[in-house]
Amino acid sequence: MTEKLLFTGKTHIVGGREGYARSSDGTLDIKLPQPHPAAENLFGAAWSACYIGAIELAASQRKIALPAGPEVDAEITLHADNGSFFLRARLNVSLAGIERDVAEELIHAAHGICPYSKATRGNIDVETRLV
Missing domain, CATH: 3.30.300.20 (K homology (KH) domain)
Incomplete structure (x- = not known):
């Protein structure tokens, strides 16, 4: 069986009061409230x-x-x-x-x-x- 990569999701997460999550392709961009x-x-x-x-x-x-x-x-x-x-x-x-x-x-x-x-x-x- 040959494995085939179909997709890689990449996100950047910052914590704290002003936390957020953003995907590298821009489809995800949200604030992360405490306690997440x-x-x-x-x-x-x-x-x-x-x-x-x-x-x-x-x-x-x-x-x-x-x-x-x-x-x-x-x-x-x-x-x-x-x-x-x-x-x-x-x-x-x-x-x-x-x-x-x-x-x-x-x-x-x-x-x-x-x-x-x-x-x-x-x-x-x-x-x-x-x-």
């Missing part, structure tokens, strides 16, 4: 975008036409327990116009395709709900 809840929002947005692409790929592989674009509401929560920090995630997925059993198959398959799902597997609690 933006990190969970950014992670949720990035994961959701990737996950939607994975759902679309899973549908294409199965020759399933999606009547509407998939939608994901991500909830990334930060927890503390005795000085240790950890994340939990909930992905609420909407696949309008798709039978429930087919939709469940697609969202399950997407976790095997999406690099964010692969990276978090076994590392954080993830709940996926079809809404």
Whole structure:
């Protein structure tokens, strides 16, 4: 198997009261408030975008036409327990116009395709709900 680089994201982050995050291509330029809840929002947005692409790929592989674009509401929560920090995630997925059993198959398959799902597997609690 030959590995092929598809994309490299480059960001510059500055902390403190006037913290910010900027991508080298200019598509991301946001202020980072203290104590940085933006990190969970950014992670949720990035994961959701990737996950939607994975759902679309899973549908294409199965020759399933999606009547509407998939939608994901991500909830990334930060927890503390005795000085240790950890994340939990909930992905609420909407696949309008798709039978429930087919939709469940697609969202399950997407976790095997999406690099964010692969990276978090076994590392954080993830709940996926079809809404």
